[in-house]
Each structure stands twice: as structure tokens, then as C-alpha cells.
Amino acid sequence: MSNSQKFVQKLSAFENKVAIINSGNKTTYINLVEEIVFFNNKITELNIKSGEVVFLLGDYSVESISLFFSLALNNNIIVPITSENEEELKERLDVTKPNWIFDLRKKIEIHLVENENAERHDILNALINIKACGLILFSSGSTGKPKAMVHNLDNLLMNYIDKRGKEMNFLVFLMFDHIGGLNTLFNCLSMGVTITIPENRNPNDIAALIEKWKINILPATPTFLNLMCISDIFEKFDLSSVKMITYGTEAMPEGLLLKLKSKLPRVKFLQTFGTSETGIVKTTSMSSSSTFLKFDDPNQEYKIVNNELWLRSKTQVLGYINHSNENFTEDGWFMTGDLVEKSTDRYIKIIGRTKELINVGGEKVLPGEVESIILEIDSVLDCIVRSEKNSITGQMVCADIVIKEGFIFKEEKLKIKKHCKHKLDSYKVPIRINQIDSVSFTNRFKKNRQL
Template identity: 35%
Template sequence: MSHPFLDRFKLFGDADAVVFGNTTTSYRDLIEVVEDWRAYLTANGVGRGDVVTLEGASSLQTCAGLLALIDRGALVIPLTTLPDAKRAEFLEVAEAETTISIDDAGDRHLARTGRRAGHELYGRLREAGRAGLVLFSSGTTGRSKASVLDFEKVLARYGEPSRPNRILSFLNLDHIGGVNTLLHTFSQGGAIVTVADRSAESVFATVARHRVEILPTTPTFLNMVLISGVLDRFPPQSLKLITYGTEPMPLRTLERLKKELPDVRFKQTYGLSELGILPTRSKSDDTLWLKLGNTNGFEYKIVDDVLWVRSDMAMLGYLNAPAPFDEEGFFNTQDVVETDGEYLRILGRRSEIINVGGEKVYPTEVENVLLQVPNVAEATVSGHPSPVTGMVVRATLLLAEEEDEATVLRRVRRHCKERLEAFKVPLIIEISADDLHSDRFKKIRSAR
């Protein structure tokens, strides 16, 4: 191996590196799998600067494939299994030249697209001889944007080995959180535990079976865990830390989690595909206030209640949109925050704020109240157009148990009227049997 990040694997020897299903692979064996990938890339003419997709669920092969593509100096587009139309869109936007997919059996399938990527951002990476990473946003509030990062800058944030842990890879490699989990774990000589099925049952069965110590996930998934009752069936005795991010956490959900898991520490994280994962410190386990690190290559400022961040590993830009950096290099996160001294509380994306006759409504505030209503398991709040006030509040609810809809609506309205200002009370309330989240376990909000 030639890349310094990969060379450190030799230090870890027979320590567990990847757990997938019932198979555990050591670092010594992982090196051999990466070497096999290097030979595969050479045999198929994949070279430095080539734009290559890596498609498949988290597994030993996808982990090793990503490492080999980094070592090769390729420009990598990690993707999960997508609908044909969405995949075609992503390949076109990213100007993918080669696709490599990994099936459920771990077999690789390589194909050429016939394209030649000529985007200016790719040219900069090729000229510098550096590997690149292309990540697509979730697109929950619009068209997905493709950010291009310098992989060497991403790798530079991982220090020398100090504390190896067994970490579950919940977020896939098409997400900055999934990439961070993988690289952080490997940098420390820890074990990455992957799961093919991200249901609450499967995840916590895996935590129990493989003695997982750290679970990085989302508030939406953690709420699903509470609904499922899985903690009674698979007590996570090995679990030390749960980190959560990608969306605001309802305080009600955090309070219930602390009650169910009193021995587990909870930490709020903050990161974006465009910037990487920032250092954070929660004020306490039972609060949503956190401190962002103004060190280690990250700085922030607040302008008109919106968070702007400058990062050493910030993306070079978008492939398909203007990049919202100011002249000082700060990125507009679009996240509205409130402050308490050196601590921040993230209220949500500016685009998700509901304007009711000139009054601002933050969806998470209303969702937190809705989750207090008996039999409401999940709640998603968004805006609905109104000819009178511009917008009104709409709530979509998922029930824990089947119940007469009229009875539920009366209880919800009464509860909200007692706890919220009139303009914040949902005027439209819908009961849904469908999931209220994306495949990244993040709430989907859209005005309609």
C-alpha cells in the first residue's frame, strides 16, 4: 500500500476491522482485500483522476473499494441502490465515466458510460493529483446538489490512533456522516460494524451481538427505536455513546431516550456534505444546546440568526449549483440558530420555517408538542399555502396504535391549543400509515 492513511493498517494487525453479517475481517485481511481491489482497478484500466461510482450497501467490499479508489487517486461517487431515474440523474450530473456496483453476494460489476468528465472542479483535482469525493445532498427540500471535496483534505482531519472503538456504520457511504464514521474508525484501529438492514430490530440485534460501543444515527431513527420497543428485546449493554445529527432532535425524544438508556451518553453532532463534520460538545446529555469547535480547521459566525461556517476541508464547489461562500470563505448553512453565551441551539433550516401571517413557526417546536400527545408515535410539521395568511401549519402524524381518527384529531387539537400560540396550532392534521422519513432516516418536509 502506498497511501499514508492505509499504511497505518499494518499497525493494527489481527484486530477486528470490519464486521459484516456473521463474518469478521481483521486489518491484516482487510489489507489483502484492498490489494485485490487495487489489482481489479488496474486490470480494468481505472486510473488517477477517473470519475468512478461505487454503488452498493455497506459491506466489506464497499469499504475496501472506497479505500482502494482513494489510494488510486480516483474521483469517487459513493451511491446506494437508487431508482433507475434517480441513478441516471446522478450519473449525468456527476459526469461519471465508470460505474462499479457491488451486489448482495459481494461480486463487482464494472461498466463504462462513454462520458469524459470535463468539469472545472475535476480539473483542479486532476491537476493537483489528488483523490476526490462527490456527495449528493438528500434533496428533501429540492433538487439534490453534488458537492466535490478534496479527499486529501478530508483525510487530514484524522489524527494518530488513540482510542479504538466498535462503531456501527448506520449512515451509508453516500453521506458525509457515513464517510466520517468509516474513516474515523479505521484511523483509530477500531472495528466498523455494518448492517444490511437498518430497521430498529436489526440495528439493536447487531449492537447486542457484536458488542457495539458507539452508534451514530439520526433523531428520526431514534424515535423509531422508542416506538418499536426493541430496547426490551435487545438491551444494548455494550453501548457507551449515541451520536445524533442530520436534523434537529425533538427534546421530548431526547428525554425519553435518556430515561430508557440512563447509562448511555448522548452527543449532538453537526456537519454538512459541503463542510465535513465539525467538532461539537453538548452542554449536557438532556439538552439540545451545543458548542461548535472554533478550532481544528473550523470557524463560524452568525449573521441574522443564520450559521455560517468556514472549514479547511470545505468542498471545492457544487457540480450543478453556485456555491454559497462569502468573500471570506464562510459557507451559508441556511441553519437558523439561537445563542446562549458560547452555546448554540439549531432551530432548523430557514427554508423550513413556516410564515403564518408574518409570524415565524419552527417545525421542531410544534413537533415536540405533538410528540407529547398520547398515541402519537411520530410527527412531521410543514407549511401549507393559505390565501389568507400565506401559510398555515400542517401536521402529519403516525400513530403507535390504530385508533378512531376523529378521536385522535380532537385530542391533538386540544393539546396543542393548551400549549401553543394560536398561529402555531396545526390547522391541517393528517394521519398517515406511511413512513415520514427518507431512506437516510431524515424527516421529509415540503409545503403543499
């Protein structure tokens, strides 16, 4: 029996427990299995063959989740896509050459006959030959062309089959085509907990869902959590049901974490970590108010090379189908690009990305470090630190800030410079400070430093 079969079989054991809350409607685990069977029959009717590549367009829903597992049972190679950008969709269609498109937004299925005899990458052919279901995820493309990475989905699901049942209500926040989002989905379903699906990711609407459905676990990004702070969400809504907030995908500013902890003193804050290439790592935070974490995962190895985190895991990708494997060493280590600081007892802190480093005359500056210092100023709601060209030093540090109403920018600008000079080396102090209305972030709620 394949791992996808074992996983779906496990869902039946939870019977009448509520599996999904979506748009106010409740779906039990039995209902979910029935929906998977419905799509199994549809796949048979459409004559979708094992090994064919299937585009799955849409975010979380009962239909998308059920179809996902039906395709896994049929040993298809699944490409989940949440983007609605036409140019982005065309690029991903060109890379993957799917045989089928299920557009759950428009409720249509399209058979791309022209791709029936398309030449497949050796990685995909290897999956097809062993009759394993596959998963293709795309990187964000924030620093170049998005990479199409291939997972053996059966291998990924193996880690969730032996999970014990729990009584909890999770909110799924990270996207359906994101390794963190899928990890939340697989974890929740394998434990028989209730998943609440947001209709959008607006801070007010997310908080309203938490209040209405008594959400216990909220996965989010530091950027989104700061948006909640800026919007006074913690004062407007009753979030007393929340027991844990997990955060990841970007470095957490220490000042923000302390602010969150003061607003939600009874909530446990857990830093998560993972990459699309190696999967999600089981972690332990030093404390709810610390940005240091420890890896506690038998399926993952790590080491630190020149302050960069390298990972090797049992669940890592088979490779890319549109990119070289230059980020992998010959013996299987993935160079994450994450820079870390070491502490005692195997604890480490993610301090930034190698590609985000600002080079000021040979001195390296981490944007996150400067942001943390600026966020210590009471009048600053948010900020983003980035580089600009400089004829003398090559690059210089610049900061775009959002200040609270009632404060005068010129006065706060002087205060920020003085504070930075007191706390930072001179080359790290922002040369230029601009006032902005809001910080730009990606559709995955990560700060966008590429603008």
C-alpha cells in the same frame, strides 16, 4: 507521501484486530489491507488511470471499503452511490460522466469508453492536475435538483491520520455516500476500532446486531431513534453494551431526547453536526438531556447571521459541478440554512431549517417547535408538522399524527389543540390535525416534509 497513503499505511499497524463484522464474518485489519492490495492489482489490470472518475455502486462492505481506498491511492475521483433508483442513477451518471462503474451489487466493472474524452469541470481538472484523489457527494435533493459537490479527498483524510487507537465496536448507520457515514468510517478505521455493518436499517435488526456484537457506539438520526421507541426496541433487546448514541442530520425534539434518556439512563447522548459542504464539526453537548451543543473544532469557524448558522472550514468543498456557489459568500462562508438559538458559553441549539419555515400571515413557524409540543402528549407516538395553503394567511400549520392503539382520534385531537393553545402562540397552533399510520421519512431516516 499522500494522506491516502498515510491512512492506508496506518491500517497495517492494527494487524490482527477485527476491523469489520459483516454478515457474521470478521475481517481483520491485515485482511482489509490485503483486500485493498487485491483491488490495487485489479485497478492496474484494468488500466484505470489516475484522475479518472469512478462510480462506486453499493453500500458498506469489505469490498466497497477496500475499493474506495484503492481508488484513493490511485488518485481517482470517487463517486460513491447507494441508491438503486434507476432515474436517480441516470441523473448522476449524466452529471459526473464517469470513466468506470464498479457495481458491487452485480459484481461487474463497466468501462464507459464514450466518456474518455468528456469535458471536465474546472474543479475536477484542478484535482487531476495536482494528482490528488477526489470525492463527489450528492445532496439529498429534497428541495430541488441534487447538487454534486467535489471534495479533495486527500484534504479530508488529513484530519484522521493522527487519531489515537481505541478499543470499541461501532455500528455504521449513516449511508456510505453520506458525509456523516464517511466520517464514521474514517474515524473508526483511523482508531483501529471494530465496525459492524448492518445488512439493513430496520430497528429490530439494528437492535439484534447491537445485542449480538456488543455495540458500544450507535450513530443515528432522531427519526430512527423515535422508530426504536415506537417499536419498543429498548424493552425487547439487551442494549446494555451501548455507551454512547450520537445523533444529527435533523433537529432533535426535546421531548424525544428526554424519553430516550429515561429509557437509557446510563448512555451518553452526543449531538453531532456537519454539512456535506464543510465536513463534520467536532461538538460537545451541554448534557445528554440537552439539545444545546458547542463547536470545539480548530478546523471550523462559525458565526450566526440573522439567526442562521454560517460555517467556514479547512475541509470544505471545492465547489459544485452542476450548480452555482450561491450558498457561499465571496470570503468563503457557507450559509447552512440551519436556524439556531444562542445560549450562554458559546452553546447553540439547532431549531430548524430556513426552507422549512411556515409563513402564517408574515409570522414564521418552526415545524420542529410545534412537533416537540405535540410529542409531549402521551398518546402521540410520532408526528410531522408541515404547511398547507390558506387563502387568508398564505400558509397554515398542519399536523399529521400517529397515535397509540386504544386511543380515540377525535378525543386526542381536542387534547392536542388544547395543549398547543396553552404552550404556543395562536398562529403556531395547527389548524388541521390528521391521523396517519406512520410518518414518512427519507432513505436517510429524516422526516420528509416535502409530501
